[in-house]
Amino acid sequence: MVSRFVDKVCTEGGVTAEHVRCLHQMIPGVVHMHLETLDAVARESRRLPPVQKPRIAWPALVSGEAGAGTALRALLLADGRGSALSQLLPAEGALFLTNYRLLFKGVPLDPYACEATVVRSFPLSALTREKGVRAAHAHLEHTLHDGLQLRAATFQLIKVALDEEVSSEQAEAFRKAVARLRHPPHPLLHFALAPRAPPP
Secondary structure, eight states, X not given: OHHHHHHHHHHHHTOOHHHHHHHHHHHHHHHHHHHHHHHHHHHHHHHSOOOOOOOOOOOOOOTTOOBOSOOEXXXXXXXXXXXXXXXXXXXXXXXXXXXXXXXXXXXXXXXXXXXXXXXXXXXXXGEEEEEEEOOOOTTOOSOOOEEEEEEETTSOEEEEEEOTTSOHHHHHHHHHHHHHHHSOSSGGGGSTTSOOOOOO
């Protein structure tokens, strides 16, 4: 196949027969050398340890606010609204649930913006719609299996794709915890500074 390509290019380019013969002798050796190099690279790449994911750090909480479960590793995706934040998306981080609000904290995947911190949050009582979505993003290297789209009455939208290490059971437990904390037993508990017992 390479020989036919060389013949076609050389014929159209008006290359002499002697030069074409030299190319036919030289190209198989060069291709073989490249294949050997690629084999060595493939062997060495298998020895590399897996890429470490960033450590999940809990965000600063307001007075009276406490964590209400484990954080879910996720990617915050652009939601199509074209805000100034969209140039920092997608961002890798975690989705956190507290007794007062739902929040995402992470860092952009863009290496030129990775110094920034992306935080998006809203009170749980403002949540108006939660739905599962299939997250497919063109230039992500991660394997994503599940996603959430959370819309609030405060005009916030958190669209996340859950990481491969988050199981379906963890995602379902998170959704149930959101539903439970969204409607507290007393109306005053909708507010962050209301006195309350820490969540179980």
